[in-house]
Amino acid sequence: MNTILLVEDDCGFRELLAEALQREGFQVQCAVNGRDALSRLEQFTPDVILLDLMMPGMDGFDLLTRRSDRTPVIVISALxxxxxxxxxxxxxxxxFLTKPFSxxxxxxxxxxxxxxxxxAADSKAGTDVCFDEARYAVQFGDSQVVLTQTEFKLFRYLFERKGQVVTKAELQRSVLHKELGRFDRNLDMHISNTRRKLAQTRLPKSLINTVRGQGYSFAV
Known part of the structure; x- marks a missing residue:
């Protein structure tokens, strides 16, 4: 689990916790309430959500009720x-983790x-995978996920090299057909959207693993 969505309205506590997690190597995005979190979940799919309960605007219980993703949630609350x-x-x-905690x-x-x-991820990764190039769909046993053309190409490229770490630069050149810029987030956006669609289809996002400082790999 590399990416975290921290949903917390207390600015001081949020900043301290985010900094501590980043020092441990995690990528952390923050939201100030449930409504902000829902908006961020439309843009990326974290590996885990750290969720406070008592927040203005939309509290943690409302977020749990309204979200459509299946991202694991650890509640962090003074309650x-x-x-x-x-x-x-x-x-x-x-x-459920009660504040204060270490x-x-x-x-x-x-x-x-x-x-x-x-x-569960290992089991799905071992399932027969079929690619439908006409519909840009990927079939996993009884489950199917429909992707965009670019997402389909990225997914297939990683699948054909499962067990290997594929660098972002290689994916950018081989699939997106351009060089990777220093501030280019286009590739990450496609990977994030693919993971979100996997989760919505009840398939494990961890089929596509992030290898810190290197790139991505498909789960064997």
Missing amino acids: DSEEERIKGYELGADD IKELLVRIQVLARRLQP
Whole structure:
């Protein structure tokens, strides 16, 4: 799990936690409430959401109710009643961490969540995969995801090199047919959109892995 969406209205706490997670190697985007988080989830698909509950505008419970993605959620809240925890779990939260907490405990919770989700990803990665070039669709057993032409080409390129780390520069040249610029986020946007579509089809986003500082790989 490399990318995190931190949904927290307390500016000071949000900045401190984001900085601590970034020092641990995570990519962190922040949202100030549930409405802001929904907007960001339309643009990218994080590996995990860290979600406060009590926020103005749209609180964490509303976000859990309204979101359409299946991203794992760890609730981080000062609320510590059994009723609030049960409500969070019933609405789709995967874990509940009470403030204040240490960054070490949060990292352990993220690692445990990643281990719990990995078997499902491994199982899907071993499923027969069929490519429909006419519709830009990819079939995984009984599941199918329809992509754009560029997303389809990127996905197939990585699939044909599964187990290998493919650099961003190689993907940019071979699939997008241009050199990778220093501030070019076009490739990352296509990968993020593909992961979002995988999640919406109940397929694991981790089929496409981010290899920090190198590029991407397709899960073997």
